[in-house]
Amino acid sequence: MKEFQERMKILLKDDYNLFVEALKKDDQKALYLNIRKDNGEHVLKSQYIQKHPYVPLGYYFDEKNYHPGRSPYYLAGLYYIQEPSAMLVATKMPIEKDDYVLDMCGAPGGKSCMVANKLGPQGLLIANDINLSRAKVLSENIERFGVDQAIVTSTDPQRFSSILPGFFDKIILDAPCSGEGMFRSKDLAEATWSLDKVHECAAIQKRLIDTAYKLLKPGGLLMYSTCTYSVEENEDNVRYAINQYDMELIPLVHEGGMSEGIDMPEAIRCYPHRYQGEGQFMALLQKHGHEENHKYKAIKPKISHDVQNVVARFYQDNLNVALPQSLYENNGHVYKILPQFPDLGKIQILRRGLYLGEVRKNYFIPSYSLALSLKKEDFQHYYDFSEDSMEIKQWIHGEALPARGGKGYGAILVDGYPLSFYKESNAIKNLFPKGLRR
């Protein structure tokens, strides 16, 4: 780590001591609200939060006194907990409602869920991570946010190149990196850093830039970001993109505390002694060139009449919303797909749009994600309990509740926000996912 410290001294000059002091402090926690949930701010404990100055829907919170991650509101998808500098990446990415967006290295999903906050019904997000177990977490977070314009995949992004060249309006490349921006004081004493690692990461990042360029539409935007300070992994790679390809650096707006890139005023660097958050780098690049003539295959609805009828009957008997127009069934698992969803061939897909639930024999088991994508008024039946009620504690623990005289499927709500489905007969049977119970 001595070598890392020497490099930081050269990089930061007079600021180095301030930087070392800042690393002694606890890291700052933050969250942003899910735009799909009305009035989400009211569920936050106002005495422990502070509005993030530059992130719409973003808040810092006091982790010593407030644990929003433990609240049932978290399980109801009201917010995403993310490091405050990392939040800037998707905040600074200009996203239009009907954009097709790829999050190449998406897990656990902090940027993907914020992109989903900005997309409209015609938009598309492909959220990918090469690592399957991390991609599963990404998929769970997309589920919790009730997103229906997203496909979650786990593949080497290079594999998209033959299927979707020139397809995306926007790509976020939040690259795997040496992670220097996440170090705290104690890390400085431990040998977890090496220059070899920096060079290894820089090489991987260049290959990811190559792929991103192929996948972008002419005129499309690439947000390149890392949580590290090394110039090799940041400005050098941005220069590589500009020199190697027909790409232009688009200036990002610097707000209080954000620093310029090294000899690159268009880019943003965040340092813990200047900005309330960890280390972060981001730069926005635009691909030049003319419209290319590629053909993409859209995924077609695929469901048998019998299965569709079972799902339709469930909607009619229990919900106040129409059955989605395009459904896709895979071994009894039913998804709502959208016309803009491309056919991804043999790429491993973890989530193909909104997962509605499973048809077994001739009945339908509605999913947690369906519940979280709906509003209170979309259910014909529900029981609404407060955040700190015994019923909500029992529910999250996986217990059934005593019957209250209803029949069939409905939603358990926490202060008006759907948390999961239940099935009532002689008890209120718990359909909250087993893996999330606590």
Ligand SMILES: C[S@@+](CC[C@H](N)C(=O)[O-])C[C@H]1O[C@@H](n2cnc3c(N)ncnc32)[C@H](O)[C@@H]1O
């Ligand atoms: C910095 S993290 C991404 C954080 C994420 N964007 C977020 O905001 O929650 C980098 C991710 O890149 C993934 N990764 C590593 N190599 C990759 C590759 N070649 N292609 C795609 N993802 C990769 C890692 O599994 C890791 O989850």
